[in-house]
Amino acid sequence: MILEFMRDDHRVCDHLYTDAENALAAKNSDEAKRLFGEFYRATNHHFDMEENELFVTFEKRTGMVGGPTQMMRYEHQQLRAQLETMQKALDEGQYDDFFGIGESMMIMLQQHNMKEEQMLYPMIDRVLGGDAQLMVQTLKETA
């Protein structure tokens, strides 16, 4: 339940990023800026959903505060910093830098997503059990 919902959201973010990257590769910088803005907002919203709702509930139910969720928060911090750097590169017209930073951001983001989809979300699904549906509803309402 959580896995499917959050995995789909990962894919939405991936597609927004590739649209922005493709637009910039096609030298359509205005469209790239708009699409990157969407990706930026969607990704930060995804991190917020996790940090403010999902991880908090998981931590309360398992008592695990310093475990996997803390590591995910740390990776969010790294990824947020990269998004800021990319935004700056885009605003300043440093497009080669944008692509270069985007490459590492993308691999890191995908590794991060992979850990969540293969390990953390299944754990959260198990912990939430029948309450997973309610959690998905709560997450949808944060949009």
Added chain:
Amino acid sequence: MFNQGLSLDQAPPISVVLRFFLSVPFFGVLFSLLLIVYPADVLIPNHPTSLSAMHLFFLGIISMSMIGSLFQMQSVLGGKPILSPLGNSLIIHLFFSVGLIALAGAFLFHLSAAFTIAAVLLGSSLIYLVRLILPLLFGGVTHDTLRGMRLALLSLLLTAVFGAVMANSFANESFEALHEAIRTAHYSLALAGWIGALVIAVAFQVVEMFYVTMAYGNWYKRNVFRTIALSLILKTLWLFLALPYIWVFDLFLAAVLLGFGVTTVVRLRNRKRRVSDISIEFWYAGMGLLFASLLSHIVYLYTASALYETTALLSFALFSLSIILGMMVKIVPFLVWFHLSSQGYLQTPIMSNIIPAKQNKRLFVLFGISSVLALLSFLTPVLLSLSGIGFFATFALLAYNLIGALRLYRHTKTTSPRMSMDFSSPS
């Protein structure tokens, strides 16, 4: 119960992975020299020089990179950390490298004692590796890539055992009645079980992840490793019992690999991410070589012609090299960037400045030319010599790129200001 697989501490130090990657060009150059000096002998199946070249290639280039990658992948995909990765990788790398040099020398110079040394060192390093990683792949959340990694490691274990038995036969120059069965099982497990399964398992993750493609189909993912495992088990049994129709299992393996190749090409062609990336060319080249290998092998099954057997093996070797190089051009810059930025170095170079794109393009061109020459070498061994020169240049450039990345890593560590990292370590 829950604290598995999500710690930064689980990413091994960069030296663990680079130790293996940096050895690849060294063995690549040795392999190339054999092609340059003894092209006619290399083309004869089961000739000692051919066996020397083959082991330098599949162990020194392909397995060396795959073992290095396993140390890294385990931290992301495996779910549990490898204990003492620095010490363990050092032992495995040392035994593996010395064992391989002994084996290549044993074939080349007919040294009985070297076969024994190779059997002990290569066998122990590979068994130790499997013993180290395989138990970590059980007991947690399971996914298809994990299943593929399990199959690959089990195949590697059996390959090593059969290899050690054969090395003992070569050392004593006494070949038991089952030698041919053991030899066939050895290379079937190595090619389809170790290399094939691991490439497919990794592709399930990285193709979708790096290029934003559709995921591989669930039905295929669920059944591919079962089919490979079952085909290999039955083929091995059939070999040892000397039963007929062994080729049926090769057809199953070929079908699975063909399915993988076609699906991968379709996924890549329809990928969402369209920016120029040389690693995609390596994937396309790899799939083309895989198709050539499968076709040649099927023709060989019906004609028993040594030419097709050699072409099938050569194409499969080049397929695996293409995938390895394609992954290295992405992973090495990422690892350098990741380790520097995770340690808080403020002047961490961006990936595209760690190994410039034009260097990677040159690598692809050299690889492509060398591969074409190698595949045409059935016309004349001179082409294999020329291919050897091309591969020599390919591996020299790979060494240059890898050493350049390592130097940049060290330079940044000594010159860049560092942000204080106050993230408390996860439990």
